[in-house]
Structures are given as C-alpha cells and as structure tokens.
C-alpha cells in the first residue's frame with residue numbers, strides 16, 4: 593500500500609480504512625496478530641485482513657460485516673486524527689486546480705498542520721515532484737514525518753520545523769506553486785516569492801477572515817504578484833429520497849370520478865361534507881439537499897508571480 597499508487601491486496605503495515613457505513617469509518621494499521629473492535633464485533637488482522645483484496649466485505653465476530661477500503665487522500669482527510677483545523681476535499685480540489693498542480697510540480701506549503709492537504713498535494717505531484725512543507729510546531733512536524741513514512745510517501749516530501757514568516761521555506765527559486773494556511777500569510781508573501789521559480793508560478797493563501805484576505809492581497813500587490821483573485825467554494829450535498837405527495841381531491845367530475853383538475857370541479861354539498869374521501873398519492877424520486885450544509889471554511893486567494 594502507498595498513498596500514491598493502488599495495490600490490490602491488504603498487507604502487513606498498511607493503513608486500511610474500515611468502512612461501516614456512510615459517516616462511519618476509521619483507519620486501521622494492519623498488523624499480524626492485531627485486533628480491531630467494531631460495533632459488529634472484532635476483526636482479526638491475520639485471518640480477516642492480511643492477504644484479502646481491498647474492497648472486500650469482511651465478516652466480524654458478531655456476524656455483522658464491514659468493507660475494507662484502500663486509503664486515498666480523500667478518505668484520509670475524513671479519517672485522520674486532527675492536530676489542527678484541516679482543509680477538506682472541496683477546498684483542496686479548487687486549490688489543486690488553481691495552483692496548476694500536476695506530476696512533477698515542486699510545491700512549498702505552510703503550515704503542515706494535520707497534513708490533510710499535504711497528502712493530496714503529494715498524490716498529485718508524484719512520482720517526480722516534491723513538497724517542501726514548513727511547520728513551526730515541533731510535535732506536529734514530527735507526527736507528519738511519521739505519517740508520510742508510514743504511507744510510503746516520505747521520499748516525496750521534506751518537512752522543515754521553522755517559522756515560515758521569519759525563515760521562509762528553506763528553498764529558493766525552485767517552486768512551481770506555494771500554499772499558505774497560517775494566521776498571518778501576508779508576512780510570508782515575500783518568502784513565497786523567493787521560493788517560487790525565477791520564471792514564475794502560482795500562490796494560494798487560505799484565510800477564514802476577510803481582514804486577513806485584505807492584508808494578504810495588499811502584500812501580494814506590493815510584491816508584484818498579478819491576477820489576484822479571491823474565491824470561496826461551497827459544497828451542496830443531496831440525498832436521493834422517495835417523496836410521496838397527496839393529490840388534492842378538488843371535487844368530483846360529472847361522471848362521478850374523482851378529479852384532480854382545477855377546472856373539473858362539480859363539488860356537491862355532499863362531497864364538501866365528506867372530508868375523508870380516499871386521496872390519491874403520487875411517489876417520485878428526488879434529490880433533496882441536506883438540512884445542514886457546511887458553511888464558510890475560508891477564502892482562497894490566488895495570484896501569479898510573473899517573469900516580468
């Protein structure tokens with residue numbers, strides 16, 4: 593297993609995703625002799641996981657079953673242990689496209705945080721690109737390094753423990769793209785410019801508050817960045833539901849049949865006095881938006897460093 597290429601079979605040391613249902617899954621490190629408890633009973637790694645195919649339905653000790661899924665950055669984002677606030681796939685998708693990331697891209701990022709975005713960047717730039725990620729919080733940086741090694745992507749990423757606003761990214765004129773998710777991104781814009789290739793590149797800064805955006809845009813302008821735009825991306829999720837609607841009985845037609853047409857009504861006094869006449873219902877499938885949707889996460893400010 594590696595986060596950058598698919599493997600068919602569950603192996604010792606893999607990070608697999610145990611899927612119990614929508615909104616209910618968790619990661620598990622596969623180990624010989626390992627046991628994982630679920631609400632459907634225990635999963636025994638040696639007999640139930642190792643050697644089985646990813647996507648398999650695994651029966652737990654109480655007879656219930658789960659699916660074992662191959663880990664992707666998107667699943668990891670939904671399952672990782674939060675050390676910080678993280679970016680989710682909706683924002684990540686726009687970031688990846690607007691930064692023009694592709695295999696071979698060199699990217700600088702700060703802060704690493706919980707490495708949700710880092711995993712997505714690494715998958716996109718593999719197998720020849722590189723991510724330089726800066727995190728000034730020692731334990732967070734160490735945990736990220738540990739995870740990158742566990743997920744077999746350590747060779748594609750360098751983690752530096754320093755203050756990006758004071759010391760920058762530790763590389764000069766190498767990056768195709770820079771991403772900032774820190775409280776004061778405007779203080780890192782000069783360092784981002786230095787890290788970007790001489791011939792130019794793209795930058796993105798994520799900030800929850802508009803005041804942060806204003807300061808960042810001013811700093812971008814001062815440093816000669818162009819094409820400065822700020823966007824927000826909002827996801828609306830729909831459930832597919834069968835809807836039943838009662839057809840109103842607006843009265844009886846002349847031949848005595850129930851009518852639903854507005855112009856067929858010959859409503860007698862008798863009908864008007866019998867409100868319990870059977871009513872027809874119509875059923876249809878429809879997409880229904882969830883009652884609650886994810887609101888504001890942050891503003892995404894993009895800009896370009898040009899050669900001239």
Ligand SMILES: C[S@@+](CC[C@H](N)C(=O)[O-])C[C@H]1O[C@@H](n2cnc3c(N)ncnc32)[C@H](O)[C@@H]1O
Nearest residue numbers: 676679703705706707708709727728755756774
């Ligand atoms: C919101 S988290 C980043 C989350 C990350 N984008 C993800 O998807 O998991 C911000 C991180 O930036 C780090 N940070 C804040 N200011 C920094 C600075 N000046 N230099 C380096 N790291 C910084 C914090 O320690 C924190 O871990």
